[in-house]
Structures are given as C-alpha cells and as structure tokens.
Amino acid sequence: MKLIFEKSYQGRGNHIFPSLDVEVGIPESAMRNRKNHLPEISENEIVRHYTELAKRAHGVNTGFYPLGSCTMKHNPKVSERVASNPKFVNIHPLQPIETTEGCREVLKRTEEYLCEITGMDAMTFQPAAGAHGEFTGMLLIKAYHKKKENYDKTEIIVPDSAHGTNPASAVMAGFEIVNIKSDKNGMVDLKELEEKISEKTAGIMLTNPNTVGLFDNNILKITQMVHDAGGLCYYDGANLNAVMGIVRPGDVGFDVTHLNIHKTFSTPHGGGGPGSGPCGCKEFLRQFLPGIRETKNGYEMETETIGNVTGYYGNFLVVVKALAYLLSIGSDGVSLSAKNAVLNANYMMHKLKDIYDVAYDRTCMHEFVLTLEKLKEDTGVSALDISKALLDYGIHPPTMYFPLIVHEALMIEPTETESKEVLNEAILAFRKIYEDALKNPDKALKAPISTPVGRLDEVQAARKPVLRYEFES
C-alpha cells in the first residue's frame, strides 16, 4: 500500500477558495523558505486511503481482543455521544465559574462515584494517564512523609511481578525501589516482605488481583505489615475490573490509588490519548492533592498541594465518558461487570487447560496466564509463534512475555463484554493452533499468512525504526 505522500500529485486539492479581496500583507521574513510537504490529494482519495488503513488495522471494533492486563472492553457508543455534546466540548477551563455548573457537577459526581467504588475519600482528575496517576500517588506519599519529617523513609517496595510503570513512577518521585520476589503461587512472599520492610519503608505498590490474575488473600496482612512500619499502601488500579463493586481497595488497607479509567470505566484506550488516570486518597492525604479543586472555601488549591501535575482539570471529556458509563450500567452493573469479567476468564481457562499449561492452576480473576515453555521445548513453537498464528483467525494476540516471572507467557483477558459465542470461537482457534503446532511446527513458525504483512523484522524495528517519510527536496 502506498503512503499518502506517494499518492500526492502537485496542484491537486479539495477546496475551491473564493478569490482574495484583501491585500496580502505577509512580510518576506515570515514566509517559509522550504516546501511544507503537505500531501496534495483529492477528497475521495483521502477517504479511500484512510478506509484502507482502517481495514488493515485490528481493533476492538473488528474482533476479539484478549490483550491481558489491558482490559480491552467495548466502549459503549452512548458514552461517546454524551461526551461529544457541544456543551461539554466547547467549555473553557478559564470561563467564569458561574457558567460551568454542569461540568463541575460532572467532576463532583464522578469523584463521588469513583470514591465509593474504591473506598477513597477524595480524588483528582488531573493525571492524564495511568502511570501519571501512579506518579501523582507517589508524590502524595512523599508529601505525607515530608510533612511528618520522616526523612529516613526513602524506599518503596514493589513486587517482581509489578507493571514496569510502578518502579518507574516511584523512582521519578525520588524513591528507591526494593524488589520482593513472588512465591510459587505468584503471591507476595510474606517472609520476604517481612525481611524487606524496615524503618526506611515509605510504602508499597500493589495490584490486587496481581499481575498474574490472582487475588492475594493475604492482602489485609500485607497492608497491616506496611502500616506497622509507618509506610503507606498504594493500590495500582490496573486490575480493578476484576473486583469493582466487590472489594474496595480502601477497605483492605490502601491509602492511595489510581484508576485506569480507559480500562475499567470503558473510555477509549486512545492510541496516544487523551487518557485519564484519576488518583484517589484517604482523608488524611486530601490536603496534598494537586490542582484547583472544589474545597470548603470554593474552587482553589488544597492547603498543602503538591502543585499541578497537568493543566486545569485534566482530560475532562474522558471523565464525562466514565460518568456516562457508570450512569448507564448503574451500581448493580458495576459489580455485575466484574463478575462477568471473572466468569469469562475462568470459562476460557477451563476450556483450554487440558492442552495448554496454565501458569497458576487455580481459579483466576479477570485474566489468566498460560506458559508455553513445554511446547517450545518439544516443538520450537514459542508464545510469539502462537500469537502470530492467532492473527490468521482474526484474533488480536494476548499479551506475551509478560509478566516476566512466567516463561513463554501468554496472558489472556477476555473482558466481560464478549459473548459466550465469541469466547467459544476463540477457544476453538486456540485449540486448533496448538494441535497444528504439535503436528506441523514449521507451519506455525510461518504464520501469519492472511494478514497484509507477515513476520516483521522486530530487531530492525527496535534498532533502526523508520518513522517518517523522507522527502526528496
């Protein structure tokens, strides 16, 4: 397929402008001295170009998308419609406050609902994505220890199964990382935790269910141990979809949390954004929250705010979508979504585990992890090859080679918005691919064969990526 620049033809365009009836007054010094390199192409060719690109891409609108840890659930179109209401779209953060009542109500109600779901007391919508929310949460913990003059509290404990953003966010906030190993069931190893906790412990960052899709039953004990050492507990909301409406992080000892509302609350995953990663906290941390907020004295900064982590009120329209989602599914729908997400994951796991090796053979939460180590040893077919083969069945591959503690990992998260029929089709595809791999490994190594491109050179793509079109002049 040609690039749009290769389809460009000099002088071709889309608009017929009225003739100029004013004097042109652009001074020579302000004129560009190089070509602007915009493609010159007719409207119907533009439409065909982007339609062709869309046909070559795979999204949740195209087919099953069980990308573990990402919660690629369907985003209801009604939420988009609400968020595109001009009364939300055309508002400005600096317009007079008395003209923004509706938008302030959106922020207030979403904060109230999300606090109810997480068991937190206050929440900021400033962070523009999940990792940004983590960073904000770390800054709250830092501000807390600074205020208490806990200058020796410099360490954040992170399990080895954590999302890579966790240690990165803590380091960005100025902490040092203490890694703890998971036990053989993928849980926090309590003995190891006890050894690593010290007077330096500023806090712990955890997801629960954890990164291998299992609920850590020791959670009350873990948060208690960290609190006893004077540390705070941070809940990474990445996997909240499995427990929303059922377990509240605030009830099991967490003090700070962020939410990936693009996962759990059905706002789009972007493709570069805009995103939103609200950060919630318990009452004793409210004073540190960033940005202008509705306080007792009106709209202003909190007394000991960490400052702004982004402009104004964050990506407001994403918050509108989350509220529309919550209002459309209602409070019963929140817990029902979680239950169905867990049911779908267990259904798939049970229909696959007689031939695939499950990394942790017990009831999973919203996702489960397969390990293809044995298949790779026996046939040379790896997790990567199985992923490629899935493309020929119109299925987006699961997350692969994550979490790092499982070898040849495939991490599958069907989400609650897929029907039993879709799951059954996917199960058949997974089974067929495995059986084919045993019979004819070479075929699996050549997949995919039906996609616009086959195996890409991943090494070159990482080392010498070609990211833009090079113009001749």
Next chain:
Amino acid sequence: MNYPKELFYTKSHEWLKYEENDAAVVGITDYAQDSLGDLVFINLPEVGDAVSMGESFADVESVKAVSDVISPVTGSVCEVNEELMDEPEKINESPYEAWFIKVENVKDHEELLTADEYEKFLKEK
C-alpha cells in the same frame, strides 16, 4: 546449548571466567540469550564503576523485554566491551565471546556453578 567447561555460572544465568591477579570477565549464558530472544540494546557500566555481587550492573533489551544483568562478583570495572553497544546481536551469536565487563580487585563472589552443575540446574528448573 553450549556451556564451556572452563567457565563458572550463576543461577541468574551469567557466566564468569577468572583471569590473573584477581580479575574476572562476565557475560550472559547461552540459555540467557536464547530465552531473551534477539537483543536490540544494551546498557553497560563505565570503567571505574563499582559492582557488587547479587546486584544489577547492566541491562539488556530484547524484542520481548528489558532484563537486569546481575554481577556475580564484587569489585571494580576495569574494561567494558563497548563493541556490544553497537552490535548487541553478537551476544546472541556467540554469548561466550561477547563478554560484558572485566572486573578487577575481585573481593567476593556469589554461589558459582560448574558447567555440569549449571546444566543440571537448568533441567530442574
């Protein structure tokens, strides 16, 4: 897979070769490069940096993931294989020639395995 008899190995998949005057050369094993897959980037320490046994001294990035490389010894870095920065694929091609660093004044070392013990360890994993 290939595990030369003259080298020592760690459970975190590094190899170690002792040289004269308390010096040692460190790299990653055939098993490590195979599990990681094609390597695309590598970060190495600088000459003069201190390394401690059991702690990360470098990281390698493959098409799959970024992983720490753990130092089997405590000492100070006296030579770095800068060539690997431009050609990390050499680690995949010949892991025992593609050494990472040379450490001098080696004071302490981790539990080291012989080639046979390492192979046995890999089988039991």
